[in-house]
Amino acid sequence: MIQHASSMWKFRHFLLALVRLDLRQRYRKSVLGVGWSLLNPIAMTVVFTVVFSKVLGAGADPIAYAASVLTGMAVWSFLRDSTLQGCRCFQANEAYIRQSPIPYTVYTLRTAMGQAIHSSLALGVVVTMVAIYQGDPLVLLRLGLVAPGLVLLFLAAWAAATIAAFTTVFFHDTQHLLEVLAQIVFFMTPIMYPRGLLDDKQLGWLVDANPVYWVLELTRTPLLTGHLPAPTMYLAGAGVTVALVGLAAGVVAWLQKRVIFVL
Amino acid sequence: MASIDVTDASVTFTATQSKQVTLKEYLLKGLFRKSVNPQIAIHALSGINLTARDGDRVGIIGHNGAGKTTLLKLLAGIYTPTAGTSRVEGRVCSLFDISVGFENEATGWENIVYRSYLQGESPASLRDKMQEIAEFSELGEFLSIPVKNYSAGMRMRLAFAIATAAQPEVLLVDEVLAVGDMAFQIKAKARMRAMMSVSRLMVVVSHDLNTVRDTCTKVVWMRKGQVVQEGPPAEVVAAYNRDATERAAAARAQAQVGGQAAPVARVA
Numbered sequence: 001m002i003q004h005a006s007s008m009w010k011f012r013h014f015l016l017a018l019v020r021l022d023l024r025q026r027y028r029k030s031v032l033g034v035g036w037s038l039l040n041p042i043a044m045t046v047v048f049t050v051v052f053s054k055v056l057g058a059g060a061d062p063i064a065y066a067a068s069v070l071t072g073m074a075v076w077s078f079l080r081d082s083t084l085q086g087c088r089c090f091q092a093n094e095a096y097i098r099q100s101p102i103p104y105t106v107y108t109l110r111t112a113m114g115q116a117i118h119s120s121l122a123l124g125v126v127v128t129m130v131a132i133y134q135g136d137p138l139v140l141l142r143l144g145l146v147a148p149g150l151v152l153l154f155l156a157a158w159a160a161a162t163i164a165a166f167t168t169v170f171f172h173d174t175q176h177l178l179e180v181l182a183q184i185v186f187f188m189t190p191i192m193y194p195r196g197l198l199d200d201k202q203l204g205w206l207v208d209a210n211p212v213y214w215v216l217e218l219t220r221t222p223l224l225t226g227h228l229p230a231p232t233m234y235l236a237g238a239g240v241t242v243a244l245v246g247l248a249a250g251v252v253a254w255l256q257k258r259v260i261f262v263l
Numbered sequence: 264m265a266s267i268d269v270t271d272a273s274v275t276f277t278a279t280q281s282k283q284v285t286l287k288e289y290l291l292k293g294l295f296r297k298s299v300n301p302q303i304a305i306h307a308l309s310g311i312n313l314t315a316r317d318g319d320r321v322g323i324i325g326h327n328g329a330g331k332t333t334l335l336k337l338l339a340g341i342y343t344p345t346a347g348t349s350r351v352e353g354r355v356c357s358l359f360d361i362s363v364g365f366e367n368e369a370t371g372w373e374n375i376v377y378r379s380y381l382q383g384e385s386p387a388s389l390r391d392k393m394q395e396i397a398e399f400s401e402l403g404e405f406l407s408i409p410v411k412n413y414s415a416g417m418r419m420r421l422a423f424a425i426a427t428a429a430q431p432e433v434l435l436v437d438e439v440l441a442v443g444d445m446a447f448q449i450k451a452k453a454r455m456r457a458m459m460s461v462s463r464l465m466v467v468v469s470h471d472l473n474t475v476r477d478t479c480t481k482v483v484w485m486r487k488g489q490v491v492q493e494g495p496p497a498e499v500v501a502a503y504n505r506d507a508t509e510r511a512a513a514a515r516a517q518a519q520v521g522g523q524a525a526p527v528a529r530v531a
Contacts, residue, residue: 014380021369021377028368095364099357100381101340257343261276 001249004103011102015110022114037121041070045129063133064224070126071220072191078119079157079212080182082112086161087168087175094263104256105158108165112158127223142226148234149218152241156215159241159248166251169259189213211240265353265432265464267321267338269313272347274333274488277302307333308488310347315481320459321466322479322496324503330488331468335359335435338466353464356382356431361422362415371406371413371421372397378425392428399454400424401447420447427454434462438469476500 008015027033048066086108090097093107123146131139168174189212190198198207207213214236221229279302308330315321323331336342337349339357364381365374375396379389397406400421410418436455459465459478469475475482475496482499484492492499 010383011380013384013386014377017373017377017380018366021366021373025368095360096381098341099360099364102381258276260342261278 004105004252008103008106008109011106014102015106015113018110019113019117022110023117026114026118034121037118038125041074041122041125042129044073045070045126063130067126067130068194068220068224069192071123071223072189072216074119074122074126075153075216075219076186076189076191076212078115078153079160079215080186082115082157083160083164084175084178084182085111085115086164087178089161089165090169090259090263097260097263104165104259105162105252108162109158111161111165112154115157116154123219123223130224139226142223145222145226145228146219149215149222149229149237152237153215153219156241156244159244162248163244163251166255166259169262170255185210185212189216191216211243214240265317266351267313267315267433267464267466268348268350269311269337269344270348272308272311272337272344272349273306274308274337274342275304275306275345277304279303306488307342308337308344311337311488311490313483313490313493315464315466317463319464319481320479322475322482323466323468323485324470324472324475324482324500325485325491329485331485332359332437333488334485335437335466335468338433339435351433353432354383354429355433355435356426356429356462357435357437358423358426359435359437361426362418365410365418365422367411368409370409371400371402374410374421375406375425378422379428382426382429384429396424396428399428399450416444423451427458430461431458432463434458434465434467436465436467436469438471472500472504 027036030036032039045063045066048069049062052062052065089107089111090104093110096102096107097104124143127140127143131137164174164178188206189210190207195204195207195213198204214233217233218229218237221227221233311334313321313334323334325331333342335357336359337344338351339355339359340351343349364378366377369377372393375393376389379392379396384392400406400423402417402421405413405417406421410421413421456478467475467479477496479496482494482496483490484499484503492502
């Protein structure tokens with residue numbers, strides 16, 4: 001394990017150079033460039049606020065609703081995209097894998113880091129918009145409160161990408177299965193609707209049993225309320241992350257020597 | 264000190280005949296009738312023993328599919344032995360599959376950076392080498408355009424220039440000398456010779472028996488994943504040549520017995 005980590009550290013320059021390349025590639029030949037990463041959440045907020053305040057007439061505070069949805073979406077799409085992109089990770093880096101004996105987790109980290117930067121921009125937009133709307137620049141300080149949640153979130157996404165990458169090599173249908181699964185989990189997680197909606201229908205256990213909810217809440221609660229979540233929330237979120245990381249470490253130890261023969 | 268210690272190493276893996284596995288096949292796994300897509304165990308290497316120390320130049324010869332490249336990849340750490348052990352000490356530089364593994368959308372300059380980092384360079388150590396790599400590749404202003412616009416020859420030039428810029432202690436080479444045009448080949452050969460003299464330990468896979476005999480201190484002849492003979496270059500190369508001639512003669516004889524003018528494979 002320690003050997004694995006030190007070996008990864010040795011190739012940090014390689015990793016960071018490729019992450020930078022991926023970022024540039026994402027908006028290659030686009031006039032707006034990184035602007036798209038910012039414009040997308042802004043446009044979504046406008047749409048949400050208009051649709052939900054004017055058309056559906058729900059909620060007294062459309063901006064708060066939009067902020068909640070956008071935070072949820074940013075965290076959710078980070079988890080989903082890291083995992084789904086993780087599926088193709090080893091195929092995409094096959095040429096490197098066949099050439100150099102560097103730890104495979106470098107490649108899944110490449111995937112997770114690329115997605116993380118993209119999602120951070122979206123989160124930054126949400127916070128800025130809330131700050132502007134409330135006319136309170138102190139809202140920006142909430143970003144500090146999010147840090148522990150984001151660390152756990154990132155580790156969880158990296159672990160999920162690693163598990164997905166290894167599984168796909170041995171079972172090619174993984175990506176399609178995960179796509180279906182992601183749809184189900186998305187609707188089961190309180191992202192588009194508040195948690196209370198399910199609690200009222202005695203379906204609160206569905207949320208409690210959902211690991212995505214626990215990881216999500218550690219980012220959403222401090223960002224929207226400005227208060228740290230309860231310690232039990234952190235415990236639950238950390239529990240989910242540790243379980244995922246443990247599973248990923250097990251998968252790496254079990255399969256890393258065999259991947260090259262199957263790829 | 265650079266060293267290679269391979270003890271009783273085997274590499275065995277399974278492969279299926281076709282990549283496509285149907286759901287029926289997956290669930291039943293040949294339960295009721297013989298599988299139409301059976302798993303084949305491939306013994307790429309079996310029971311290999313090899314030791315080399317500072318100053319050794321090991322040549323590996325054998326027919327295609329004899330396991331030469333697999334052995335090289337085992338030494339590079341890309342394959343891990345499924346039985347036995349393989350230990351290589353020293354900074355390894357491997358020259359195989361070098362023309363793949365470019366980031367196509369990135370420029371030549373950027374690819375120099377990526378691949379050098381992959382070989383374990385740091386930003387500081389690379390700074391001095393960038394110019395030298397660029398000059399050796401002779402690609403000039405082409406280095407500023409994306410690699411996807413390169414020809415196969417240009418890719419090889421760049422790959423070779425990057426791969427050989429390292430100062431390895433252990434050099435693993437898989438017949439990479441067919442690089443680019445005539446002028447560049449001469450240059451490449453000269454650099455290879457220079458690298459061979461600098462590196463403390465070298466393992467080279469080649470079909471060029473003369474080169475192997477002249478440059479190596481020890482030759483390993485492989486067949487079907489096993490070592491047939493190991494020893495002084497002249498001796499092993501001669502035995503290999505004898506064997507190849509005998510096989511060719513036997514094949515010719517068989518063709519004549521069959522009464523058909525079967526094409527005879529020329530063996531170098």
